[in-house]
Amino acid sequence: xxxxxxxxxxxxxxxxxxxxxxxxxxxxxxxxxxxxxxxxxxxxxxxxxxxxxxxxxxxxxxxxxxxxxxxxxxxxxxxxxxxxxxxxxxxxxxxxxxxxxxxxxxxxxxxxxxxxxxxxxxxxxxxxxxxxxxxxxxxxxxxxxxxxxxxxxxxxxxxxxxxxxxxxxxxxxxxxxxxxxxxxxxxxxxxxxxxxxxxxxxxxxxxxxxxxxxxxxxxxxxxxxxxxxxxxxxxxxxxxxxxxxxxxxxxxxxxxxxxxxxxxxxxxxxxxxxxxxxxxxxxxxxxxxxxxxxxxxxxxxxxxxxxxxxxxxxxxxxxxxxxxxxxxxxxxxxxxxxxxxxxxxxxxxxxxxxxxxxxxxxxxxxxxxxxxxxxxxxxxxxxxxxxxxxxxxxxxxxxxxxxxxxxxxxxxxxxxxxx
Numbered sequence: 314x315x316x317x318x319x320x321x322x323x324x325x326x327x328x329x330x331x332x333x334x335x336x337x338x339x340x341x342x343x344x345x346x347x348x349x350x351x352x353x354x355x356x357x358x359x360x361x362x363x364x365x366x367x368x369x370x371x372x373x374x375x376x377x378x379x380x381x382x383x384x385x386x387x388x389x390x391x392x393x394x395x396x397x398x399x400x401x402x403x404x405x406x407x408x409x410x411x412x413x414x415x416x417x418x419x420x421x422x423x424x425x426x427x428x429x430x431x432x433x434x435x436x437x438x439x440x441x442x443x444x445x446x447x448x449x450x451x452x453x454x455x456x457x458x459x460x461x462x463x464x465x466x467x468x469x470x471x472x473x474x475x476x477x478x479x480x481x482x483x484x485x486x487x488x489x490x491x492x493x494x495x496x497x498x499x500x501x502x503x504x505x506x507x508x509x510x511x512x513x514x515x516x517x518x519x520x521x522x523x524x525x526x527x528x529x530x531x532x533x534x535x536x537x538x539x540x541x542x543x544x545x546x547x548x549x550x551x552x553x554x555x556x557x558x559x560x561x562x563x564x565x566x567x568x569x570x571x572x573x574x575x576x577x578x579x580x581x582x583x584x585x586x587x588x589x590x591x592x593x594x595x596x597x598x599x600x601x602x603x604x605x606x607x608x609x610x611x612x613x614x615x616x617x618x619x620x621x622x623x624x625x626x627x628x629x630x631x632x633x634x635x636x637x638x639x640x641x642x643x644x645x646x647x648x649x650x651x652x653x654x655x656x657x658x659x660x661x662x663x664x665x666x667x668x669x670x671x672x673x674x675x676x677x678x679x680x681x682x683x684x685x686x687x688x689x690x691x692x693x694x695x696x697x698x699x700x701x702x703x704x705x706x707x708x709x710x711x712x713x714x715x716x717x718x719x720x721x722x723x724x725x726x727x728x729x730x731x732x
Contacts, residue, residue, distance in 0.1 A: 314326075315327075315328075315568065316351075319438045319458060319461075320458060322438060325351075325353070325354040327358065327373075327380075328358045328566055328606045329358070329360050329608070329669075330357070330369035330370060331364060331365045331366045331367050331369045332365055334698050335368065335372065337698035338372050340698075340700055341700060342373070352376070353378075354378060354379065354381070356380065356381070356382050357370075357373075357380040357382070357383045357384070357424070358566055358606075359383070359384070359385050359386065359421065360563045360566075361563045362386070362393075362397050362418065362421075363560070364401070364413075364414045364417075366608065367418070367421060368417045370424075371420055383425050384465070385421060386467055386469065386562055386563060388425070389422040401414060437457075438456055438458075438459075439454040439456060440455050440457055441453070441454060442455055451467065452464075452465050455571060460579040461568070461569070461570060462569065462570070462571045463566060463568050464566070465565065465566055466565040466624050467562055467564045468610065560608075560611055561610060561611045563607065563608030563610040563638075564608060565605070565606060565608055565610060565625075567604070567605050567606075568605075568606075569602060569605075569631050570603055570631050572628060572631065573627075580598040580599060580600060580710075580711040581709065581710060582595070582596070582709045582710075583596045583597075583602050583707070583708050585634075585665065586707075587704050588701045588702055596633065597711065598711050600631055601631055602631070602633055602708050603628060603632040603633065603634075604634045605632045605634070605636065607635065607637075608639075609640075609645075611639065612645055633664060635665070636668075636669065637666050637679060637683060641679020641687075642680060643680035643682055643683055663691035664691035665693075665694060666688075666690075666691055667693075668684075668694075668695045670696075671697045679695065
């Protein structure tokens with residue numbers, strides 16, 4: 314959640330809003346004590362449709378938060394619903410959790426249909442970088458009259474045909490009728506009570522595990538894991554799998570100093586508070602004041618990481634804070650994080666690596682090796698359901714030092730005995 318001020322006008326945005334523990338979201342929102350005006354946001358950006366990234370949408374809206382624009386990784390159509398519900402079932406989510414996720418997806422779809430995903434409007438403090446591009450995902454906005462920018466990235470754009478093939482895979486045909494009903498539920502064209510019936514049908518078709526016959530013989534039935542496995546294997550490029558799973562089309566966002574133009578002369582002062590105390594050294598007069606959200610994106614091959622690093626080649630050097638992808642899951646990287654080398658060693662100023670995770674949860678994120686390697690290449694902090702783990706950064710423009718001021722400071726230093 315960010316509040317920016319440009320010439321006394323606020324620009325506010327939220328990147329992801331979810332948790333496996335919805336009560337934690339309520340606690341965080343209650344502790345913010347925002348006024349009605351402070352609840353008026355410009356952007357809501359969702360990196361993926363996994364529950365722990367988006368199931369807080371309903372709570373935000375009930376709490377009086379509003380948004381002018383919503384950015385989603387892709388459109389919520391019936392084919393995508395097939396994939397998402399399969400993922401939820403495979404994760405072992407309960408009926409209540411899936412119903413809550415469907416409610417958030419419905420809210421997101423309505424917001425997206427109402428506002429679109431471009432983020433352009435008359436009088437906005439933002440301007441597109443370049444002419445209206447055909448690429449609507451990998452896009453850059455500059456903040457007018459300020460040394461700041463936003464830059465999106467999604468692997469979906471680079472491999473759009475493969476994503477289309479995934480969502481339209483023949484392996485999902487047995488679920489067609491159920492998913493058509495689910496799509497009606499998400500779009501609001503079905504009665505609320507239909508959700509339970511739809512999900513019961515889904516669990517019935519995708520038995521997990523398959524039930525045994527009366528004589529003890531296992532009944533042959535397609536499971537979620539089998540369906541997803543067949544879908545993965547159908548996705549190939551030059552004989553290699555491009556997407557290990559749905560996470561790899563996460564929508565990433567850089568928010569930080571401009572990489573060209575007026576940015577060369579501007580500097581920032583950055584202070585960071587972790588929990589209830591300052592736990593990270595302040596940086597004054599620095600260009601490294603940016604933040605990079607990576608969602609659940611995976612780097613299963615060096616080529617995929619280098620593809621993202623090339624896209625963000627300038628922004629990486631200006632980012633002092635980076636979210637660890639996929640909450641610090643080791644499965645996203647090499648054995649010793651060797652594939653993350655392009656992120657490390659940018660300069661002598663350490664990066665703050667942040668993992669939104671809880672080590673005692675079922676997935677045990679973040680992995681110990683991720684914590685260790687991140688700490689060796691900067692500083693590591695974890696944000697969990699504990700409000701005391703909250704991280705806040707304050708970034709201010711450093712006043713420019715003109716020649717007259719510089720000469721006067723040198724004069725004072727000379728008088729003080731410095732040479």
